[in-house]
């Protein structure tokens with residue numbers, strides 16, 4: 030999890046970091062295009078300001094079976110992580126975690142693998158403040174470039 034070094038973000042992140050350290054865990058839920066409004070709400074409201082941010086969003090959470098952190102039920106994919114370390118420098122700060130489990134909605138699974146084209150994940154463009162869908166598989170990693178390699 031990378032946190033940009035914006036002053037107000039850092040202030041808000043202090044509570045999150047305290048919780049992550051206390052539990053030794055965190056989760057990264059991947060929001061999909063069907064939940065843009067809720068995902069944006071999580072970013073524009075602070076749990077320091079309202080009593081129950083999750084309840085206000087209309088979404089629900091379950092306790093992860095692997096780590097002491099919540100999994101948002103309505104988001105299709107969730108990385109469940111053990112806290113490894115917190116890093117802070119002049120370029121920003123971040124939390125390093127070990128992914129110990131991935132939970133995925135049945136609807137995004139093909140066989141025993143997650144199919145990212147079914148997730149409809151959203152990505153954030155910080156320059157134009159837009160959300161974009163990440164959908165189409167456009168290549169094969171570690172393979173498409175091999176043909177260009179010289180012997």
Ligand SMILES: Cc1cc2nc3c(=O)[nH]c(=O)nc-3n(C[C@H](O)[C@H](O)[C@H](O)COP(=O)(O)O)c2cc1C
Nearest residue numbers: 032033038041042045071072073074075076077153
């Ligand atoms: C689109 C978007 C992107 C954001 N990116 C970051 C980010 O990179 N780092 C960060 O610390 N906060 C970021 N924020 C702000 C936090 O999500 C915001 O401070 C949030 O209210 C924190 O909630 P909390 O106080 O309940 O933890 C972003 C918010 C939005 C809407």
